[in-house]
Amino acid sequence: MNTKPRSHEEPSEIPDRIILKGIQFYGYHGVPDAEQETGHRYEVDLVLEVDIAAAAAADDVALTVDYGAVAREILELGTQRRFRLIETLAVTILGRLLESQPRVEAATVCVKKRLPPIPGVVEYAAVEVTRRR
Secondary structure, three states, X not given: OOOOOOOOOOOOOOOOEXXXXXXXXXXXXXXXXXXXXXXXXXXXXXXXXXXXXXXXXXXXXXXXXXXXXXXXXXXXHHHHOOOOOHHHHHHHHHHHHHHHOOOEEEEEEEEEEEOOOOOOOOXXXXXXXXXXX
C-alpha cells in the first residue's frame, strides 16, 4: 500500500469544483402565454469541474474559470431569452458554458422556478442537468 502523501502538483482522481449557488433573476419563461407575460423569479446553482492546480499555483485567474463571467452569461440567458421549459433553459446554459469556457471538463446546472404556479405552496420546481466534454 502506498502511503506517500500526494503533493499539490499531482493530479487527483477527485475533480476540483467551482461552485456558484443562488444566481437569481427575473425571467419570462413558462408553458402558458400568461407566464411568458408576467414572468417569475428563477434561481440557478452551478457546479463546474475544472482543474485548478495551475491557477492555484500561479495565483492567476487567467488559468481558471472567471466565475464572474460565468454568472453574467447565466443572467444574460435567463433575462434576455424566453423559453417554454426550464429544461431548455438548463440545457442552453450548459451548452453555452461548455462552448465559452474551454477549461470546464464537466458541469451541472440546477434551474429553479421559485413559487411555481401549481396547486399548493411549492418553494420551487427544478431541473438539474449534467454534461461532460
